[in-house]
Amino acid sequence: MINPVLSVSGLKTAFRTRGEWSEVVHGIDFSVGPRETVAVVGESGSGKSVTAMSIMQLHNPGLTRIEGSIKLDGRELLSLTDAQMNDVRGKQIGMIFQEPMTSLNPVMPIGEQIVEALLAHRALSRTAAKAEAIRQLDRVRIPDAARRFGEYAHQFSGGMRQRVMIAMALACGPKLLIADEPTTALDVTIQAQILELIKQLQAEENMSVLFITHDMGVVAEIADRTVVMRHGVVVEDRPTTEIFTTPEQPYTKALLSAVPKLGSMTGEPRPRRFAIADAKTGQLGEAAASVDTIDHAAPPVLEVNNLSTRFSIRSGMLGRVSGRVHAVENISFTLKRGETLSLVGESGCGKSTTGLSILQLVTPVAGSVKLEGEEIAGLNEDEMRAKRHRMQMIFQDPFASLNPRMTVGTAIAEPMLLHNMASASEAPSRVSALLERVGLSPSMATRYPHQLSGGQRQRICIARALAVEPSVIVADESVSALDVSVKAQVVNLLLELQESLRLSYLFISHDMAVVERVSHRVAVMYLGEIVEIGLRADIFANPQHPYTKKLLAAVPVADPAQRHRMRGLTNEDIRSPMRPADYAPPLRNYQEVADGHFVMAFEPV
Structure with a gap:
């Protein structure tokens, strides 16, 4: 049996608010295998991002309680010191966040930010680190990378900023990439470019990916296996093909029924409402087409x-x-x-x-x-x-x-x-x-x-x-x-x-x-x-x-x-x-x- 790169077992995460502990992730289990892409999906509040932040241990330690087990290549992360965990972040686990402008330093050139990560985790001289940073920017398809090395985050478009974040996350050759809603804020064409880039780089690096999203279209595009979360628990964990073809849980059916599918309106002369499944029963609702609402005889409004x-x-x-x-x-x-x-x-x-x-x-x-x-x-x-x-x-x-x-x-x-x-x-x-x-x-x-x-x-x-x-x-x-x-x-x-x-x-x-x-x-x-x-x-x-x-x-x-x-x-x-x-x-x-x-x-x- 192949050992997983990441193994999460009995993970519970609670936050302290007004003197009381409130648990938001309730004992979840899942794993990510070598070179595997696992998607964690669910609506806002399901615990997806909290799970990712718990793996990286980026929550406020005084106000957060994490229990259970998180193992990277068999090594327990929850028992590591802060210094040991700092060595894991970036070097063994890379992370891409949803909004790059909250993650990039606005007063430091983007190239220097990659150099900083390289110097922290790899035995390189500053000259070698700069050359490697430019190479990483080239790899993520940033045009004229050597010139743009010295530019600042505000001089890049949203899609290019996300490419910089990917370059930074992959600069030290991590075993696992955690991508937390990395395409949600992007236009559809830029989103497609980022998804394709992640797939290409994963193949080149033989890297595992934990991809967090609420977009089921993106899940189908990128994931080998899918973990469905709701209210802080895992409701379904199966191969992505099975999730889409034979969903077992009502909530999974509800998510899939709400996904707009391009081409599903072929032959429909008018708009049609979604047939949304009930999250408790999985029973599909009505998908009636609209009546002809247009007043064809009247002048335009x-x-x-x-x-x-x-x-x-x-x-x-x-x-x-x-x-x-x-x-x-x-x-x-x-x-x-x-x-x-x-x-x-x-x-x-x-x-x-x-x-x-x-x-x-x-x-x-x-x-x-x-x-x-x-x-x-x-x-x-x-x-x-x-x-x-x-x-x-x-x-x-x-x-x-x-x-x-x-x-x-x-x-x-x-x-x-x-x-x-x-x-x-x-x-x-x-x-x-x-x-x-x-x-x-x-x-x-x-x-x-x-x-x-x-x-x-x-x-x-x-x-x-x-x-x-x-x-x-x-x-x-x-x-x-x-x-x-x-x-x-x-x-x-x-x-x-x-x-x-x-x-x-x-x-x-x-x-x-x-x-x-x-x-x-x-x-x-x-x-x-x-x-x-x-x-x-x-x-x-x-x-x-x-x-x-x-x-x-x-x-x-x-x-x-x-x-x-x-x-x-x-x-x-x-x-x-x-x-x-x-x-x-x-x-x-x-x-x-x-x-x-x-x-x-x-x-x-």
Whole structure:
């Protein structure tokens, strides 16, 4: 029998709060074999990251109690001194964290940070350590590594910062790599690059990987075996193929049922709700397709024509304009009542700025925006405030968009009172009705945002948007920060509300699998421009623009049979939309390849 690289047995982790111990991991067991990739999956609060931090012993020792056994190559880690454990970290176990900016020193060049790790764990001179650091940066596909050695973390994109973290984690040749949600904050194309890079480096180093995530598509892509956690216990530990084909536990079935699968909407003419399994029984819910919510005969509820938004870059003592960020460049589209148009693309492509420009929360430099036939571009602040109730926005982070000092009921009632849509005496009953409509108890009106889960907070934001009876809702990455099952529930809620209220959605997202589930039409954005727009079925079944094909190729496939595929993705980030002050955008030509399916003349992407 082959001995495991990592063996965890009876692991219990408790934290001391207000003088009392609270156990959050309850005696779990699992192992990681040589050259094996094991995924630990579950929703937020399941104990995944606590388990990883316990293995590395990175918790506050005075406020944390760890019991059980953690062995690395048969050596008990829990009995090591602090100095001995410091030697294990980095040298024998490397770790990649979710957010590289919290792990990288902002005032030290990234190359020097790798040199520091090499000098701590390997007998190298500073000159040799620098040469090795540059070699590691080359290995993780950072272009012009020797030059970028001296740059700082803020000068790198999110994907490149994560590559630096991988280089640092692997610099000393560890036996085990722990990757804690390393791709959650990344765009789909950058995520695909990082996953492929980890697979390639694992094969080169014969290294074991413990991969922590809540994304079941990523699990299928990378893991040999999967450990499913819930409420601090392991509910299932089996080969990944078996987890996906014959899940045994109801909770595992619930997780898998909520995974949006690219291609699952083939042949479906309209959006379809998720059939979510019950976490206690495993029983599947209903997956009814939406009725035809679009009012085809009526004029569009939203018309956007030649919209452009640019941000000036000033430099020098006089603050002269030296350049401009062309965030949104000459885009046009319409949105009918009851329709969902999705804007998709990577970070920096202009999706969110488009939404903010339509709501006049940032000021466009050109173009027309008509809401129900009325021109709203160019209205002053008071005029726009009077019309804004007809067009609401749901933001990505519900915690940041809710006032922490305001109760849920007050937050929902505020826009109704501001727009004189309810009196102070009517507001409480309206709030209760809205809470019930979004699937929450009216009693939650007295709670504060910090007392709610992420999914509940997002439902509150939806209720607040509905409070003023809008015609159009701009949903800006409104489900991207949610766990997979909560994401499915919120998507189902949005589709149910669209059906009952004939709402129009501008759905902004980089998650192509979710977009396929919710959309009637899709517009693909790149560097501030729409490069392809058409019916959802046309965009997904017959993509024409190279950038659209790139986005679709990068989506993790929730099929373990395709786990070892190498997609040959490029290592490039999206190009900068910054242009010289005198830059004149070229006129674009579009070809109609099918009814309503338009594609920009190809540009290198």
